Amino acid sequence: MxxxxxxxxxxxxxxxxxxxxxxxxxxxxxxxxxxxxxxxxxxxxxxxxxxxxxxxxxxxxxxxxxxxxxxxxxxxxxxxxxxxxxxKFPDGEFSDDFAGRLNTLYRASLSNSAxxxxxxxxxxxxxxxxxxxxxxxxxxxxxxxxxxxxxxxxxxxxxxxxxxxxxxxxxxxxxxxxxxxxxxxxxxxxxxxxxxxxxxxxxxxxxxxxxxxxxxxxxxxxxxxxxxxxxxxxxxxxxxxxxxxxxxxxxxxxxxxxxxxxxxxxxxxxxxxxxxGRNKAMAALRKQQRLLINAGDASESQTNDIALALDDLAAGRAxxxxxxxxxxxxxxxxxxxxxxxxxxxxxxxxxxxxxxxxxxxxxxxxxxxxxxxxxxxxxxxxxxxxxxxxxxxxxxYPSGRLEGNQWGPALTLLKTTSGTPYYFNFHLPGSSKRSVEEAAVDDRLPGHALILGPTGAGKTVIQTFMLAQAEKYRPTVFTFDKDQGQANFVLAMGGTYSTLRNGIPTGFNPCALDDTPGNRTFLQHLVMRCIRGDEPAHRFSPTREREVQDAVAGMYAMPFEARRFSAILPFFDPTDPNGNAARFRRWCAGGTLAWVLDNPIDTIHLSTGRYFGFDVTEFLDNDETRTVVVMYLFHRMEQLIDGRRFILNMDEFWRLLQDPYFEGKALDAVKTYRKRNAIAVFGTQSPADVLRSSVSRQLIEQCVSQLYLPNSKAAHEDYVGGFGLTEREFEIVRKEMVEANLRGFLFKQEASSTVCELDLAGFDDDLAVLSATSQSVEIARRAISLAGPRPDEWLPRFHEMRREAI
Structure with missing residues (x-):
C-alpha cells in the first residue's frame, strides 16, 4: 500500500x-x-x-x-x-516609546484587511x-x-x-x-x-x-x-x-x-x-466574414469591422x-x-x-x-x-519597494484606494537592492519631500507620522515649526522644543561656538548681517570688514564665560557715526535687539538627543530679526549633517522662503544634502505662495516625493501649471479624494503616482501628539512640569489631563 x-x-x-x-x-x-x-x-x-x-x-x-x-x-x-x-509589514526595530507603540498599533490596524x-x-x-x-x-x-x-x-x-x-x-x-x-x-x-x-x-x-x-x-x-x-x-x-x-x-x-x-x-x-502569418490571418478573417454572412445575422458594424481589419492587415497596421x-x-x-x-x-x-x-x-x-x-x-x-x-x-498600481531602499526597509506600509499595498519611501527606489551603507556617496539617492494640504486636511499628522515611522532609522531630526503644531511630537520623541518669541531672550549665544575656522567665518558673516540690518545696499569698506574680522578674533581671545555678542562691540570704532559700532550697538546689551543673540549662555545643546524643534512663528514676519535667527539655526543644524541619517523638517516653509537668505539655504539644501545622507521634508498649506519664490522651480524639481492632500479649492494654475500635476492627478486632488472623504493623499514620485490612505481613526491619543493645538500644547507643558521630562512619564499624565479637559 x-x-x-x-x-x-x-x-x-x-x-x-x-x-x-x-x-x-x-x-x-x-x-x-x-x-x-x-x-x-x-x-x-x-x-x-x-x-x-x-x-x-x-x-x-x-x-x-x-x-x-x-x-x-x-x-x-x-x-x-x-x-x-x-x-508584509516593513522590518525595523523600534524602542518601547511613542514611535514604537504607534508602529505597533498601526501595524495591527492594517492586519484587519487583506x-x-x-x-x-x-x-x-x-x-x-x-x-x-x-x-x-x-x-x-x-x-x-x-x-x-x-x-x-x-x-x-x-x-x-x-x-x-x-x-x-x-x-x-x-x-x-x-x-x-x-x-x-x-x-x-x-x-x-x-x-x-x-x-x-x-x-x-x-x-x-x-x-x-x-x-x-x-x-x-x-x-x-x-x-x-x-x-x-x-x-x-x-x-x-x-x-x-x-x-x-x-x-x-x-x-x-x-x-x-x-x-x-x-x-x-x-x-x-x-x-x-499574413496569409493565415487573411484566411481567418475572410472565414469569419463568410460565417457571419451565411448566418444571416451580421450587423453593418460587424461587417465594417471585418473590412477594416482586412485593410489594417493589408496595410501592416495590425x-x-x-x-x-x-x-x-x-x-x-x-x-x-x-x-x-x-x-x-x-x-x-x-x-x-x-x-x-x-x-x-x-x-x-x-x-x-x-x-x-x-x-x-x-x-x-x-x-x-x-x-x-x-x-x-x-x-x-505602484507598490513601492519593501527592501533595499536608501535607508534600508521601507519607511512604512500604506493601503492604496485600489486595495494594494504601497511601501512608502521618501527616497527614490533606485535600480539596485543595495542600502545606502553599501553605496558610494555619489550613488546616494535623493529623498526630499513636499507635503501640500489645506487647513484641516491632516498635513501635520501625515508629516509627523512619517517622521515617527522613520524612527527605525534612528535619524537626527531638526524641525522648524509654525504655531507649535509639532511641539507635542518633538517632546514625545524625547527631543527639545523652543518657542521663540519677539522680545524674549532666545537663549542663543553664537559666541559660545568652538573656535574653528568655519565658526569664525560664520560669525563674521553673522555680525556683518546684523550691521547691515535692513539695508541690503549697505557696503563694507575693506577697513570696516577687517574691523569685523579683528573683533571676532578678539572676542575668541577672551575667556569662554566672557564670550557674548556684547564682547564684540568694544572692538569697533565708537567715533564713526555710521560705522560698525553705531550699527551693531542695538544687538548688544541695552539695545533693542539684544534679546536675539546677546545671551550669556547658549541653550542649544545638540550633543545629546536626536530631535530638536523650534517654533519660529513670530519671527516669520519680523524682517529685522528673521534672517539672523535663520542664519544661526541653520549653522548649528548643518554641523549635525555629517553623514548620519538626518531629516530637516519644516512646516509652512514658504513663509521662510520670503527671506532671501533662507531661499539660498533651501536651494543649497535640496541640491547638496543627498551626498551628506540628509533629506528635507517641507510642508505647506499654500502652494501659491511657494510658487512666488524665485527658487520654486528648482525646489519642486528636487523634491522627488510629493504628497498632495485633498483640496476642493486647488487652483489649476498652481497644481498643474506650477507643480506639474497631470490633468488626471489634479482631478483626483480637487474632486475625487474630496468626494470620497479620503484620509490620505496622492503620492507622486517621478512619473508614477498613486492614491494612498492613512486613516488613523481610533488613534485619538496618538493624534493629540502628532498634531498639536494651543490647548494641547499647554496641557503637555503642565504634564511635563508635574511628571518630569521623560515621555514615558509625562505622556500618560498628558492623556489623562487632555481627556478631563474635553
Whole structure:
C-alpha cells in the first residue's frame, strides 16, 4: 500500500506529463518538449490610475507598434496577471516609546484587511520550425551538431528579440527571469514562476539535472466537474477555471481589463497570443466574414469591422493571432470559491466576454496556463494586436519597494484606494537592492519631500507620522515649526522644543561656538548681517570688514564665560557715526535687539538627543530679526549633517522662503544634502505662495516625493501649471479624494503616482501628539512640569489631563 507521501509523488509525476519543459538551454531560456524555446519577463506595470488619457493612449499605441515589430508566424506570447495577497509589514526595530507603540498599533490596524498586489509576466516563445527543430519534414534526423546549432540559433534569436522587448517595456519595469545561485545551489526563477501556475503557490525551483518538468510539480492535483483541488503537505485549496466562450465586442480600449486589478481576491489571468502569418490571418478573417454572412445575422458594424481589419492587415497596421483567455480562482473553502467565481464572472462579463465556468475542459484549461501548451487551449479565437494590447496593457498600481531602499526597509506600509499595498519611501527606489551603507556617496539617492494640504486636511499628522515611522532609522531630526503644531511630537520623541518669541531672550549665544575656522567665518558673516540690518545696499569698506574680522578674533581671545555678542562691540570704532559700532550697538546689551543673540549662555545643546524643534512663528514676519535667527539655526543644524541619517523638517516653509537668505539655504539644501545622507521634508498649506519664490522651480524639481492632500479649492494654475500635476492627478486632488472623504493623499514620485490612505481613526491619543493645538500644547507643558521630562512619564499624565479637559 502506498504511503500518503508516495501517492503525492505519483500524482505529481502524473501531472508532470502535462508540463512541457525540458531543460535550460541558457540562463534565461527554456526548451519545451515540442522544440519551442521560451523566456519569461516579470513586469511591474505602469501606474495608470492618475495618468492622463493622452499618455495612456500613447502607451497603448507604442505597445501596438511593439507587436508589429516582433510579429512573425513562429512567435507566440503568453501573458499572465497574478494577483495575490501581500501585506508584509516593513522590518525595523523600534524602542518601547511613542514611535514604537504607534508602529505597533498601526501595524495591527492594517492586519484587519487583506491587501492584494498585481504582477504581470510576459513569456515569449520561438516556436519550432523546420529550421530549428530536431526533425526534418521528411523524417530525416539532424546530426547532433546540427541539432545543437539549431537550438543555439533559436536561443540566440530569442535573446535578440527579448532585448528589443525589454527596451520597449523599460517604462513598465520589465525584468527578465533566469537562473541565480544561492548557497551553492543554482535556482531558476523562470521555472519557479512556471511551477507556481500549477502548484498554486510559489516555491524556489532548483535547476534540475534531468527533465525540468519532473522537478516542478510538488502538489497533488485532482480534477472534477467545474472544480479541482490542489493539495500540498500543509495546505489544501479548491479551484475553478473561467474561460471565454465568445467575444461580444470587436474593439478594445486601453486598460480594457483594469477592472480585474481591484478584485478583492487572488487570481491568475492567463492569455495566449499565437501570431499568424499574413496569409493565415487573411484566411481567418475572410472565414469569419463568410460565417457571419451565411448566418444571416451580421450587423453593418460587424461587417465594417471585418473590412477594416482586412485593410489594417493589408496595410501592416495590425497583426493577427490566435488568442485564448482563462482565469484561475483558488480558495481554501468551497463557499469562498463560489463567491469569487461569481464576482470574477461579473467583472469579465463587464469587459465584454461571454464567460463560462470550465467543466469538461477544466483540466485542459488548467494546464493551458503553461506557456507552450498550445493544444490544450480551450476555444482559441483570432483577434488583432489592437485587441490583445487592450486586454494586456500592463497597467498596474505602484507598490513601492519593501527592501533595499536608501535607508534600508521601507519607511512604512500604506493601503492604496485600489486595495494594494504601497511601501512608502521618501527616497527614490533606485535600480539596485543595495542600502545606502553599501553605496558610494555619489550613488546616494535623493529623498526630499513636499507635503501640500489645506487647513484641516491632516498635513501635520501625515508629516509627523512619517517622521515617527522613520524612527527605525534612528535619524537626527531638526524641525522648524509654525504655531507649535509639532511641539507635542518633538517632546514625545524625547527631543527639545523652543518657542521663540519677539522680545524674549532666545537663549542663543553664537559666541559660545568652538573656535574653528568655519565658526569664525560664520560669525563674521553673522555680525556683518546684523550691521547691515535692513539695508541690503549697505557696503563694507575693506577697513570696516577687517574691523569685523579683528573683533571676532578678539572676542575668541577672551575667556569662554566672557564670550557674548556684547564682547564684540568694544572692538569697533565708537567715533564713526555710521560705522560698525553705531550699527551693531542695538544687538548688544541695552539695545533693542539684544534679546536675539546677546545671551550669556547658549541653550542649544545638540550633543545629546536626536530631535530638536523650534517654533519660529513670530519671527516669520519680523524682517529685522528673521534672517539672523535663520542664519544661526541653520549653522548649528548643518554641523549635525555629517553623514548620519538626518531629516530637516519644516512646516509652512514658504513663509521662510520670503527671506532671501533662507531661499539660498533651501536651494543649497535640496541640491547638496543627498551626498551628506540628509533629506528635507517641507510642508505647506499654500502652494501659491511657494510658487512666488524665485527658487520654486528648482525646489519642486528636487523634491522627488510629493504628497498632495485633498483640496476642493486647488487652483489649476498652481497644481498643474506650477507643480506639474497631470490633468488626471489634479482631478483626483480637487474632486475625487474630496468626494470620497479620503484620509490620505496622492503620492507622486517621478512619473508614477498613486492614491494612498492613512486613516488613523481610533488613534485619538496618538493624534493629540502628532498634531498639536494651543490647548494641547499647554496641557503637555503642565504634564511635563508635574511628571518630569521623560515621555514615558509625562505622556500618560498628558492623556489623562487632555481627556478631563474635553
Amino acid at each position: 502506498l504511503s500518503p507521501k508516495q501517492k503525492l509523488m505519483n500524482d505529481a509525476l502524473a501531472a508532470s506529463t502535462h508540463v512541457p519543459y525540458t531543460v535550460h538551454v541558457s540562463p534565461h531560456n527554456v526548451r519545451t518538449l515540442t522544440g519551442d524555446t521560451l523566456t519569461v519577463m516579470r513586469i511591474d506595470g505602469i501606474a495608470h490610475e492618475a495618468a492622463d488619457e493622452r499618455d495612456i493612449e500613447g502607451w497603448h499605441d507604442a505597445l501596438i507598434g511593439l507587436m508589429r515589430n516582433i510579429a512573425a508566424e513562429d512567435i507566440a506570447l503568453w501573458i499572465h496577471t497574478v494577483r495575490e495577497e501581500r501585506d 491587501m492584494m498586489v498585481n504582477t504581470h509576466y510576459l513569456t515569449v516563445l520561438v516556436r519550432e520550425s523546420t529550421a530549428t527543430g530536431f526533425f526534418r519534414p521528411a523524417g530525416g534526423r539532424l546530426t547532433l551538431t546540427a541539432a545543437q546549432d539549431a537550438i543555439r540559433d533559436a536561443s540566440d534569436r530569442l535573446d535578440t528579440l527579448t532585448r528589443g522587448i525589454l527596451a520597449a517595456l523599460s517604462r513598465y519595469g520589465a525584468h527578465r527571469l533566469g537562473t541565480r545561485q544561492h548557497n551553492g545551489i543554482v535556482y531558476s526563477d523562470t521555472l519557479t514562476f512556471l511551477a507556481r501556475l500549477v502548484n498554486g503557490t510559489s516555491q524556489p525551483i532548483a535547476v534540475p539535472k534531468g527533465r525540468a518538468a519532473f522537478g516542478m510539480v510538488n502538489a497533488r492535483l485532482s480534477f472534477g466537474v467545474e472544480q479541482f483541488e490542489i493539495r500540498l503537505p500543509d495546505r489544501r485549496q479548491v479551484g475553478a477555471m473561467l474561460g471565454v466562450a465568445a467575444y461580444q465586442i470587436e474593439r478594445t480600449e486601453p486598460g480594457h481589463l483594469n477592472v480585474l486589478l481591484t478584485l478583492p481576491f487572488p487570481f491568475v489571468l492567463t492569455q495566449s497570443f499565437a501570431m499568424f 497583426v493577427f493571432g490566435e488568442h485564448h483567455l482563462s482565469m484561475m480562482l483558488l480558495a481554501d473553502k468551497e463557499d469562498a470559491l463560489t463567491g469569487r467565481v461569481a464576482a470574477a464572472r461579473a467583472a469579465l462579463g463587464e469587459a465584454g466576454f461571454l464567460v463560462v465556468r470550465e467543466d469538461e475542459c477544466i483540466e485542459a484549461a488548467f494546464f493551458a496556463q503553461l506557456p507552450g501548451n498550445f493544444r490544450m487551449r480551450p476555444r482559441p479565437a483570432p483577434i488583432s494586436s489592437n485587441n490583445i494590447v487592450g486586454y494586456t496593457g500592463f497597467h498596474n
